[in-house]
Amino acid sequence: MKLLITGVTGFIGGSIAKFAAQKGYPVVGIGKSERSYDRRLTRYIQADVIDVDWPSIIENFAPDVIFHGAGPASVGSSVAAPWDDLRESVLTWAALLEGIRRSTLNPLILFPSSAAVYGNPAQFPTPESKAVDPISPYGFHKAACELLAREYADCFKLNILILRFFSVFGPRQYSHVIWEIYRQLSGENPIVWLTGTGEESRDYLYIDDAVQAIFDLVQAQSRSAENGRCRIMNVGSGTTTKICDVAEQVKNLTAPQKSVQYRDMPIPGDPEQTCADIRLLRSFLPSWNPRPLASALADCVAVWKRRCSP
Numbered sequence: 001m002k003l004l005i006t007g008v009t010g011f012i013g014g015s016i017a018k019f020a021a022q023k024g025y026p027v028v029g030i031g032k033s034e035r036s037y038d039r040r041l042t043r044y045i046q047a048d049v050i051d052v053d054w055p056s057i058i059e060n061f062a063p064d065v066i067f068h069g070a071g072p073a074s075v076g077s078s079v080a081a082p083w084d085d086l087r088e089s090v091l092t093w094a095a096l097l098e099g100i101r102r103s104t105l106n107p108l109i110l111f112p113s114s115a116a117v118y119g120n121p122a123q124f125p126t127p128e129s130k131a132v133d134p135i136s137p138y139g140f141h142k143a144a145c146e147l148l149a150r151e152y153a154d155c156f157k158l159n160i161l162i163l164r165f166f167s168v169f170g171p172r173q174y175s176h177v178i179w180e181i182y183r184q185l186s187g188e189n190p191i192v193w194l195t196g197t198g199e200e201s202r203d204y205l206y207i208d209d210a211v212q213a214i215f216d217l218v219q220a221q222s223r224s225a226e227n228g229r230c231r232i233m234n235v236g237s238g239t240t241t242k243i244c245d246v247a248e249q250v251k252n253l254t255a256p257q258k259s260v261q262y263r264d265m266p267i268p269g270d271p272e273q274t275c276a277d278i279r280l281l282r283s284f285l286p287s288w289n290p291r292p293l294a295s296a297l298a299d300c301v302a303v304w305k306r307r308c309s310p
Contacts, residue, residue: 001218002026004063004107006049006070006096008041009033011173012112012165012210013069017041019211028061030070049092054099058107065218067110068096074175075116075269078138089141090148097152108159108221109149110214115166115203115236115274117143124240125203125277128164128232136269146232153230160229161221163214166236166276169296170207171303178204178297181247182304185254191261192251198244198262201273203236206296210235213285220284236276237290249294253301 003020007013008029020027021040030045030052045057049070058066071089072078078085093111100109116139117132134140152158169178177194184192213235221231247260282288290296 001065002028002061002063004028004030004058004061004066006030006066006068006092008044008069010069011073011170012168012207013067014172015170015207015211016067016069016214019215026061028057028063030057050087050095052095052099054096055103058100058103058105062105063107065108065110066096066100067112067214068093069112071112072138075136075138076267078136078141079268082137085137086141086144089138090144093145094148097148097158100158101152101156106157106159108161108218110218111145111149111160111162113142113146113162113164113232114139115164115234115276116269116271117146117164118271118274120271120273124273125238125275126234127277128234128280135271138269150230158230159221160231161217162230162232163217164232164234164276165210166203166205166234166274168205168207168210168235169300171300171307172207177202177243178246178250178300179304181250181260182254182301185251185258186304186308190257191259192247193261193263194243194247195263195265196243196267196270197264198247198260199242199272200267200270201240201242201275202246203238203240203275204246204293204296205235205237205290206300209237209290209296213281213288213290216285216288217281233280233284234276234278235281236274236278237293238276238278239293240273240275241293246293246297249297250301253298254305
């Protein structure tokens with residue numbers, strides 16, 4: 001299996017590239033950094049996705065799968081700079097889709113969407129059939145990308161799988177509430193201060209489990225490939241955990257003597273609760289069983305401790 005990955009130096013894109021390289025799959029990665037962090041790539045192209053000559057790259061490499069990992073991943077940043085978020089999400093995705101359309105090949109295309117498209121849903125766990133109702137620029141732009149995917153599947157027969165990720169986390173990610181909790185716990189201040197109430201809850205999924213699900217779904221999709229189809233699928237654990245409970249677990253792993261306090265301030269664009277209905281995911285992966293959150297947090301914190309040790 002040959003993979004082409006945009007945003008290959010990012011969190012999810014880089015994790016997929018590492019897994020693929022370990023399996024011996026040929027991987028071409030595209031990113032904005034001067035060099036890739038994984039030297040095992042078949043080829044690394046430094047470029048802005050919008051400016052790439054996609055038909056040439058696709059036809060020369062002939063990937064079986066394209067994963068579009070390029071793009072923003074922060075609700076907060078989208079609120080602060082909505083135009084930047086739109087350009088880096090919607091316009092880069094449109095450029096890739098158009099490039100694939102203009103090529104002579106039709107690989108399986110994976111688009112990482114987000115639970116942010118649901119906004120504050122009233123139904124938990126939330127199924128894919130729930131109407132999108134975003135409450136942040138990030139969520140609106142992911143919804144716009146999903147609509148573009150439908151356009152290119154319906155009008156130009158591209159084969160697209162939209163993965164609505166919930167709260168994916170891991171040791172390579174430094175823009176997540178779990179990292180923020182650990183960062184403060186590792187500092188000198190005896191009190192950790194978090195925005196919000198702590199009662200907000202999320203469906204957390206460790207990056208290793210997310211990557212394994214992606215590759216298992218690729219295998220399942222390849223057995224039932226159908227050109228001109230755009231499928232949407234939740235990818236989460238199917239359980240929800242309060243942020244205050246996550247903070248307590250990370251505190252016990254890092255600095256049990258410290259205190260975690262909450263500013264009780266609303267976070268613009270953030271939902272109060274997320275929980276994925278994963279029945280569709282399980283229909284493709286009947287043995288889907290992501291690791292328990294406590295185990296995943298312990299693994300993540302252990303890596304951070306090793307990196308920060310003298």
